[in-house]
Amino acid sequence: MFARYLLLLVLTVIAVLMSAPSIMTVFTSLKPATELGDPAWFPPLAPTFEHYVRVWTEGGFGKYFGNTVLISAIDAVVMIFIASMAAYAMVFIDFPGKLLLKFVFLLGLMIPVTAIILPLYSTVRSFGLINSHLGVILADLALAVSVFVFMFTSYFVGIPKALHEAARIDGASEFQIYRRVVLPISAPVIVTTGLLEFMWSWNDLLLRLLLLPREDMRTLSVGLLNFQGTQTRDITALSAGTVIMAVPVVALFLIFQRHFVRGMTSGAVK
């Protein structure tokens, strides 16, 4: 019994430590100027949404939010298709150079973004895609595709080969098998890929800072820097901006968490 209470206590402490920054950020974002002198863990006594309105209008978050949603949504949807198609070919089709391609994908997993950021910048610039959403989307996809090809591959190898063969006997083309047999039974890995890519894209700062310098192209993560000067910072605006940025991702995780957990653990145990 004692062990049980001890465990509960430890878990409570961890939960408080984990959630405290988020809770304090929400508190700060709702505090009127008169309460800013109170400690951060004090709840707002007269909550106000004025900072949200300010951030959304004056801070340009309305525009940034639209940009971020556009980039992240396209990233997620396109990633689901290209990674699943590549993984389908790797698992179900025999073709020359398959091993080489596997090696290329493995290489993609091993190279960190920061190491190739300068050549990436000049490549995107040479295509004339600086300050265009397309440039960021293409860079995002190229940098993360390896991870998701491996994720899809490990899921697809668990699908019985006989299912693919039965569909071939039924007269389905490879694309029909992919679309009508394999994808419909791959919901967990599709959701996981969509969520992870959406979240990575949503939270990324480095690529957006470099590839989208123009104000009207900015995303939320870059927008947050507006409230952070070298000497001062607008703590209430920063908090409200952070909450605005966090809410969609949290909501998506809550909606899809069941599939997400299944996708992350699939392939671990046969």
Place this chain on the structure above:
Amino acid sequence: MANLELKNVHKSYGAVEVLKDINLSIRDGEFVVFVGPSGCGKSTLLRMIAGLEDITSGELRIDGALSNKLTPKQRNIAMVFQSYALYPQMTVAENMGFSLSLEKTPKAEISRKVMAAAEALKLEPLLERKPGQLSGGQRQRVAIGRAIVRSPRLFLLDEPLSNLDAALRSETRVEISELHQRLATTMIYVTHDQVEAMTMADRIVVLNGGRIEQVGSPMELYNNPASEFVASFIGSPKMNLISGGAARAFGAETVGIRPEHMIINVDDPTWQAKVTLVERLGHNTIVYARVPEIGLFTVSLDGQHDFDLGATVGLAPRVDRIHRFDAAGAPIGR
């Protein structure tokens, strides 16, 4: 409906040759069973006919047309897999109609054909269920239904009963035989169970080590096995095989005697044996008796008999039913 011809067909994976010089011709409407021990190449041969495996060399002709390079679809065959391979996200009706929907067949016609197949296989109450909600036997029937909906010219069945329990297996065996008689379509059936082969086949193809050992009707194989392997593989209980001095007494390297061709408690026994086990099946009795220095004999007797374990009995073969084989396992004329 189709006839099928295999000419000098070989299959190898790298340096490993799994099928050697396969020559076989299957007539229109015939029910042919490929039988053999695990690893003999029977499933690989079936998959080559289906178009799921490449043919390394040789010719496959379906209705006279060279079909080596045709896709499974172009061959117009249907296959029932050992694991059923039903699409888990589709209902029974969708599973059965999938191939027709790929051909863009009108919905009304798909539904008519699915209903007809479902009626024949008693699947109507299950049409809206998903495969996960079905028992093994029901899944098997859906897999067969999916095959017949397409009206293919050739049916291929790869050990379709191996995942069913004994009672359901014999029931489904009868259903498949009836289905063959009703559809009169060429069927090729793979199994390692010689009882299935004997009860269902018009002709049996016995494979061993990647080669065809013998092709013939069940009774031809039973009565005139072309090799020691076929003699020992076909028949249940297995044929008694003796070798060495005891066999040479009959003018052969190996002698085979079917259990029902053994006589027990004769006045003039060839061997004296000790009873080690008696299996009473009601309609017949199987006696296992050990002859010192020769081995264990199986004797099948009609009707019900009593033997004490450990009792000494006299055994003799029916001399006119003895199978004689030379050192290479080839038969010596009776």
